[in-house]
Amino acid sequence: MVKLKSNDDKEFEVEEAAVIQSEMIKNMIEDGCATSVIPLPNIDSKTLIKVIEYLNKHINMGKAAETGEEDDLKEFDEQFVNMGWEELFDVIMAANYLNIHELMELCCQSAADRLKNKSVRAVREMLKITNDLTEEEEQEIINDAPWAFEGPEIDDTVN
Amino acid sequence: MHQRKYALELISKKRLGAAKPAATPIGTNIKLTTKEYDDHVYNYEQEVNDPPTNIQGYQRLLGKLLYLTMIRLDISYIVQTLRKSLQQPKKSHMDVVVRLVRHIKQKPRQRVLLSSQSNTEVTTYSDTDWASCLFSRRSVTGYFVKLGESMVSWKSKKKNTISRSSGEAEYKSIVTTIAELIWLIGLLKEIGVEVKQLAKIYTNSKSVMQIASNPIMNKLRKRNDNQIVSELPIDTIIEILHRLPSKSLVRFKCVSRSWALYVSDCRSKRLLWSRTIGFFYQAFRTHAQVNFLFTSLGNDNNVDQCVNFLPGCRLYIIASTMGFLLCCEQEIYQRHYYVYNPATRQNFAVPQVPTRTKNVEAGIKIPAESTLTIESFSSKTNPWTETIIVLEFPLYFQSFVYQYSSKYPKSGVAIDGVFYWLDLVRPQINVYDSVNMCFWSLESPDGLSHFHKRSIGVSSGILCYANMNQGLNVWHLKSSVRDKIARWNKKYTRLNVCKAVLTDLETLGPSNFGGYHNFDHDMVFHPAEPHILVIASFKGYGKFLMCYDMANSSAKLLCDFGNRKTFTNLFPYEWQEWPLFL
Numbered sequence: 039m040v041k042l043k044s045n046d047d048k049e050f051e052v053e054e055a056a057v058i059q060s061e062m063i064k065n066m067i068e069d070g071c072a073t074s075v076i077p078l079p080n081i082d083s084k085t086l087i088k089v090i091e092y093l094n095k096h097i098n099m100g101k102a103a104e105t106g107e108e109d110d111l112k113e114f115d116e117q118f119v120n121m122g123w124e125e126l127f128d129v130i131m132a133a134n135y136l137n138i139h140e141l142m143e144l145c146c147q148s149a150a151d152r153l154k155n156k157s158v159r160a161v162r163e164m165l166k167i168t169n170d171l172t173e174e175e176e177q178e179i180i181n182d183a184p185w186a187f188e189g190p191e192i193d194d195t196v197n
Numbered sequence: 198m199h200q201r202k203y204a205l206e207l208i209s210k211k212r213l214g215a216a217k218p219a220a221t222p223i224g225t226n227i228k229l230t231t232k233e234y235d236d237h238v239y240n241y242e243q244e245v246n247d248p249p250t251n252i253q254g255y256q257r258l259l260g261k262l263l264y265l266t267m268i269r270l271d272i273s274y275i276v277q278t279l280r281k282s283l284q285q286p287k288k289s290h291m292d293v294v295v296r297l298v299r300h301i302k303q304k305p306r307q308r309v310l311l312s313s314q315s316n317t318e319v320t321t322y323s324d325t326d327w328a329s330c331l332f333s334r335r336s337v338t339g340y341f342v343k344l345g346e347s348m349v350s351w352k353s354k355k356k357n358t359i360s361r362s363s364g365e366a367e368y369k370s371i372v373t374t375i376a377e378l379i380w381l382i383g384l385l386k387e388i389g390v391e392v393k394q395l396a397k398i399y400t401n402s403k404s405v406m407q408i409a410s411n412p413i414m415n416k417l418r419k420r421n422d423n424q425i426v427s428e429l430p431i432d433t434i435i436e437i438l439h440r441l442p443s444k445s446l447v448r449f450k451c452v453s454r455s456w457a458l459y460v461s462d463c464r465s466k467r468l469l470w471s472r473t474i475g476f477f478y479q480a481f482r483t484h485a486q487v488n489f490l491f492t493s494l495g496n497d498n499n500v501d502q503c504v505n506f507l508p509g510c511r512l513y514i515i516a517s518t519m520g521f522l523l524c525c526e527q528e529i530y531q532r533h534y535y536v537y538n539p540a541t542r543q544n545f546a547v548p549q550v551p552t553r554t555k556n557v558e559a560g561i562k563i564p565a566e567s568t569l570t571i572e573s574f575s576s577k578t579n580p581w582t583e584t585i586i587v588l589e590f591p592l593y594f595q596s597f598v599y600q601y602s603s604k605y606p607k608s609g610v611a612i613d614g615v616f617y618w619l620d621l622v623r624p625q626i627n628v629y630d631s632v633n634m635c636f637w638s639l640e641s642p643d644g645l646s647h648f649h650k651r652s653i654g655v656s657s658g659i660l661c662y663a664n665m666n667q668g669l670n671v672w673h674l675k676s677s678v679r680d681k682i683a684r685w686n687k688k689y690t691r692l693n694v695c696k697a698v699l700t701d702l703e704t705l706g707p708s709n710f711g712g713y714h715n716f717d718h719d720m721v722f723h724p725a726e727p728h729i730l731v732i733a734s735f736k737g738y739g740k741f742l743m744c745y746d747m748a749n750s751s752a753k754l755l756c757d758f759g760n761r762k763t764f765t766n767l768f769p770y771e772w773q774e775w776p777l778f779l
Contacts, residue, residue, distance in 0.1 A: 127429055134433055146433070150440030158451040170454045179450050179457070186447035 040067070041075040042090075044083040049075060056093040061137035080135060085128040092118060092141055119148035123164060157194045158187075164196050199308030200268050207261050208302050211295070218303035219296050223275050229293065232285035234332045247287045255286040258294055265301070268309055270341060272297060274353040277337070281330070281355075312346035317385075319344055319396040321378055325370040327363040336360050338370035342381060350381060367402035371409065374398060431459070438463050522768065610655045615678045617660060619653055626653065626662070630679060642672040642685035654722030654769065656729075661722045663730060671747060673727065689728070689747040721767045731767060742767075 040057045042050045058064040063076060078086065095114050119126065126145055133141040153161060162169055171179075180187055208214060232249070259279055266273040275297055282290050301307075323340035330337065335358070341351035354373070360366035378396055385392055400406065438446060438459055446464065450457045522537045610617050616629045617639075625638045641651070643664050650665040660674040662685070672685040723729035728748040744753045 130433055131429065134430065142436075146437045147440055149437045153437070153449070154441055154445050156445075158448055161449060161452050167453050167456070169452070171451065171457070176451050183447045186444050187451075189444070192448075 042086060043075045043077045044081055044086045045079050046083050048083040048086075050083075050086060050090060052090050052093065053097070056090070056097045059093055059096060059138055059140070061139070063136065078132075078135070081132045082128070085125070085132050088118075088121075088125070088129055089132050089136070089138070089141070093138070096140065115144055119145060155191045155193045157192050160194050160196050198268060198311060199306050200265060201306045201308075203261075204265065204301050204305040207265070208298060208305070211258065211298050213295070213298055213302060216299050216302065219299040220303060222272050222297055222300040223293060224296070227293065228331055229278055229282065229290060231282050231332055232287065235287075247289050250286050250288050250291040252286055255291060255294065256283055258298075259283065262294070262297065269301075269307060270309070270348065270351045271307070272301070273351060274337070274339060277353045277355065281332075309348055310346070314346070316345045317390055317392050318394050319378065319382065319392055320399070321374050321396065322399045323370050323374040324401055325363070325366045327360065327366040330355055334359055336366040336370070338366070338373055340370065340374040340377065342374075342377060344381075344385075350377060352377070364402065364404040364408070367400060367405045368408055371398060371400060371405055435459050435462060522770070610653055610660070612655055612658065612660060612678050617653055619651055626683075633679075637681050639681075639683035642683070642687070643670060650720065652720040652722075656722040656727035659727055661727055663720060663722070665720070669730070669745075669747070671730070721769050723769065731769070 039051050040054050040063065042052060042057070042063075044050070054067065058067065066076065081089070095111070095118075121129075126149060130142065130145045130149070133145060152164075156164070161167070169176075235247070259276065262272065262276050263280070266276050275293065279290060279294060320343045321340055322343075323338065325339070326337045328334045328336055333355075336356045337353060338356055339351075339353040342349055356366070356369060356373075358369075360369060375398070378398075382392055382396070438449070441449070443464075446460055450460045523534065618627045619641075624641045624644045626641055627636070627638045629636050642662060643651075652663045654661050654663075660678070662672045662674070664670050668690065670687070671689040673688050674683060675686040676682065676684040721731050723731060723744075728746060730745045730747060732743045732745055741754060746752070
């Protein structure tokens with residue numbers, strides 16, 4: 039068992055088999071510096087719970103494929119990324135910090151999928167980005183590649 | 198709050214009442230040196246031009262100015278600089294002081310505004326002049342603190358230690374500022390003013406901002422609702438953008454200035470690929486990651502890892518042509534097919550195959566026997582079209598595939614709308630012309646059948662045929678692609694391939710290969726250079742990939758898989774000019 043401590047001083051116990059999916063913690067364990075609690079100063083407990091949930095589910099990735107639990111796992115992944123933007127970015131930051139490749143992949147793909155067909159306005163609104171381009175600059179970009187701005191699939195809704 | 202009377206007295210005492218007021222407190226690029234410094238760096242000319250000056254007068258004047266810095270923020274830096282030469286003032290120092298007094302004359306009523314309508318927001322600004330003191334190379338830091346609208350504290354101070362980089366100096370300056378800030382907030386608390394908001398610190402140094410915003414350092418970060426994305430590291434944003442198809446990518450240039458930069462970063466990377474040639478391979482399990490291996494012209498490590506993914510990771514590749522990959526997703530009862538462009542990240546789901554037989558190979562499904570139904574799919578016509586052709590000869594396509602090749606059947610190759618497959622039993626190549634909708638077969642040049650390792654491929658527009666029969670033999674198709682009778686041109690015969698490859702393995706590869714070797718695994722042509730063959734094989738239990746140049750009979754180890762992975766077929770791939778859309 040490995041103990042992890044979030045930045046709001048809550049401790050979590052995780053199985054070693056699960057936690058070594060994180061390259062960072064794996065290295066720490068290998069170097070023998072994970073004997074006591076591992077502090078994770080930039081992950082809050084809410085995000086850490088999410089990450090641990092993922093890690094526990096994905097303990098035996100290889101085994102799952104053989105026993106036909108693949109679909110189950112896929113379903114779990116789909117459910118897992120079903121969260122708000124802020125939460126998703128928190129998980130991405132955590133995955134990036136802990137260096138969990140598969141989780142990073144999953145979340146980034148999910149973020150990309152959500153953005154894929156959105157209009158510029160919708161993206162700005164969803165991610166709360168302030169537009170610092172002038173109208174002329176914007177028009178120039180549109181004129182450069184008008185094909186990118188038209189098409190039936192472009193979705194202007196924010197969700 | 199102002200010191201007008203004091204300032205005016207200072208001016209009249211110095212008898213500068215008629216002097217011209219100076220707009221700035223000090224001229225630009227004036228570097229004051231101390232006597233000590235001059236002695237050290239001896240300069241005769243300077244000594245003549247810069248004699249010592251009246252020390253009492255200088256000290257008196259500076260004392261007065263020092264008092265004035267209590268209220269005049271703008272002169273604090275110069276007074277700080279001049280203080281260093283109190284012991285041995287020179288003419289140049291006196292000149293600066295006189296100019297300073299003239300500057301004070303410009304606005305003797307310059308004051309500190311203590312606003313009546315004030316909030317308790319604390320703001321600080323800080324900056325550093327790195328190594329500005331010529332004598333000691335120490336940095337000078339300056340800051341001021343505002344409480345609401347009013348300026349309450351400011352300082353210009355030479356640091357005690359030497360900073361080796363401007364970033365370090367700037368960071369230390371922030372530390373000084375924060376120390377002042379903590380003291381000030383403590384004081385405010387003591388006199389009963391509650392500071393509710395977090396104090397803001399402004400600096401002009403990008404590196405300091407990055408150090409300071411390092412998430413490991415600041416644990417008690419407060420989320421600002423207005424900036425979700427900007428909290429993400431730039432790398433991560435680019436990581437997400439990389440997964441977008443080009444159309445979205447180009448559109449998102451419009452989102453903001455920083456996004457436009459990220460997008461051009463992604464795009465320039467994709468452009469880099471356009472001259473890249475390589476091979477996709479995939480480990481045996483269907484959910485395993487697809488890997489891209491480069492054999493490109495010289496620069497092997499130039500392409501980023503983001504190539505290595507397909508939309509949804511449970512796909513496997515079945516064919517590759519024209520810069521597109523045909524991928525298949527296997528479900529229990531059916532297969533879904535996708536066409537994917539790795540360069541633009543676009544994918545296109547091929548509509549469901551209408552009949553029950555579900556093998557699609559490079560867009561064509563092949564049942565056997567003497568009447569052949571070909572269902573083809575074209576992105577131009579869109580729905581599947583069914584062509585029934587009565588064959589004059591039997592064809593063998595299935596079942597054998599699983600024995601002799603790897604798990605997934607290898608698809609045919611295509612040139613200009615004509616598809617070629619190796620017949621798995623008889624020594625012939627089956628051809629389907631998708632433009633004229635007809636079917637025929639070509640004699641293979643060697644008369645060898647499925648007992649031997651054979652391979653066809655397209656390399657720079659030529660159909661190449663290779664076999665492994667007492668060495669390697671390679672033919673190129675000389676007749677045009679739609680000719681019914683094949684004319685072959687024997688290009689290479691290399692008897693000692695095994696030897697070349699093996700010698701190379703011994704020199705390059707690790708020594709854990711056993712004695713047994715077999716070159717049967719897979720063999721593909723380099724997509725651009727017909728004289729290069731890439732051989733996937735295994736020796737003992739180790740799997741490796743060799744690049745064999747037939748022109749000069751030399752072999753090169755491309756990749757050593759060791760015992761870790763089994764890979765399925767290789768797919769030669771040439772990045773097309775960007776952007777290429779579906």
